[in-house]
Amino acid sequence: MTVLGFFNYWVVIILMMIGLYCVIARGNMIKKIIGLNLFQTSVFILFISAGKVVGGSTPILREGVEVYSNPLPHVLILTAIVVGVAITAVGLALAVRIQEAYGTIEDDHLGDDGEDDGPFEEEQRG
């Protein structure tokens, strides 16, 4: 019971760890963004599952229903999802620009640039 009763948290933790591992271990920037998405989604599930009231119905006012689930987490997470989409969009846009500028989006191939490669790289602005 105690293990299964917390199954939502197990899902959250497993998803979170997969996401974090993906962000850290993968060199490909698209995979990093996918990992970041997984990581964020796990937190959304954590937040939303906290709003469930046992035996509660959907939070719509109607006859014969006394117990409602908590609607607030849904509203908050709707905002957080929008934020997540925006981050994904900016991340992907940057990945496209990096592909244009470097010809690769593998982080391993892009040396950690302590050295300068020329004073100013005049690159084309798209």
Place this chain on the structure above:
Amino acid sequence: MAIVDLMPFSVLAPLIASGVVALLPGRFWPWAITLLAAIVATVIAALTLPAALESTLSYPFGNWPPPIGIEYRVDAANAFVALLVAGMAALSLPWAKVSIDREVPERQGAFYALFLLALAGLLGITLTGDAFNVFVFLEISSLATYALIAHGRDRRALLASFRYLIMGTIGATFLLIGIALLYMMTGTLNMADLAVRLPEVQHTRTVDAALAFIVVGMGLKLAMLPLHLWLPNAYAYAPNFVTIFLAGTATKVALYVMVRFIFTVFGGEYSFTVLPLAIVLMALGVAGMFAGSWVAMFQDHLKRMLAYSSVAQVGYMVLGVSLFSAAGLTAAFLHMFNHALIKVALFMAVGTIMYRIGSIKLQDIRGLGRQMPWTLTAFALAGLSIIGVPTTAGFISKWYLILAAAEAGHWWLVGLIVITSMMAVYYIWRVIEAAWMQERPAGSPAVREAPLALLAPTWLMVALNFYFGIDTRLTVGASTAAAEALLGVGGLMP
């Protein structure tokens, strides 16, 4: 109109203006409207500060009374940080015009709109009294910041921005986890309400975990060692104006959020017993001071050097927080303010050099002192401030930090602060030595002094460094009030 009703407009003015600016064509009007919005925000923040010093201001949005509705809750601590953020934006924008015309020649409307979004986000974080609102504003400012950094002309700006995006998002999501755990335990998101309800559920594992997540998450945004890896490249390759603004504001706001949660929401007593914050923050602060200064000593790229120096300065602030005393927090807030003045002045001087010669490598500025005397003198004077020479702002904050360390009985910290200041002498001296003592390499083109549009704001910042080094009524008074508000003497508590 009462000041309470006016207060939200320091966030709303940049937010509304960003929508307008995004649509404006050309090069003049986007900048002018941006400057106007920043000045409006600064004036409102300046009016809010004296009122907030007297009593805590609360503005409920849509007249929903808190804790049901969202409120802006402003005491001495936020009012001070808000004034700092808005003021730095207004002071750095006059510098931006010429520099941005060179670095971001096209679509300036979009650029300034992003800047205004970042500014509105940072101000929103400081003013709001709602924990979830902090997360949303944090992401607004962060997203705008990633895009701003990517505007750098060097292609490495893109990489720096991407890495900052990954780390920044993880940090912000950690904050969200912390807020989620707090909400589960208390059913509220209002910070003042959280502070009231948390003692009932204290010392549950959930609340402990919430504190840990929030401290680590904000540690990432704050660039506290060892979570600082995003900072040097982001500062080094962003457009100069963006670097100036970020160095003056972003890490300070993150530190503010961290101390707000540690002291107001969780209560300092609780935070410092559950987590070994006194030891951890002190160790990380000192490590940051040393590692940052050490790496800065060997950087040839001046913006990277100043960026690592920023990591070191964050260390001083974290050290002040770790002392868990009114004196320590006062020193942290004081250094927050003074470091913003110092770094903005230094980055302005370096940006001015870059404007003229297109490079800021140490070997390229040899002998430049005679050709750009005003710029290099400004750099040297601001350098005195970061070293902490008396009569400069940097001296004041280091002095208060030393007093706080001594009051806590940690005399050895005084020694460490002096040693890291000596390291600052070295890395500032390298620049001065190269610029004034060495000959200009043969065959390099003659360089004229920088235009007045860049020099005047730079010298204004240098003058402010000396002004606040002598007249400390505003800074010390507000910092002390901020520390008292956070420790609950003046009271955010209802």
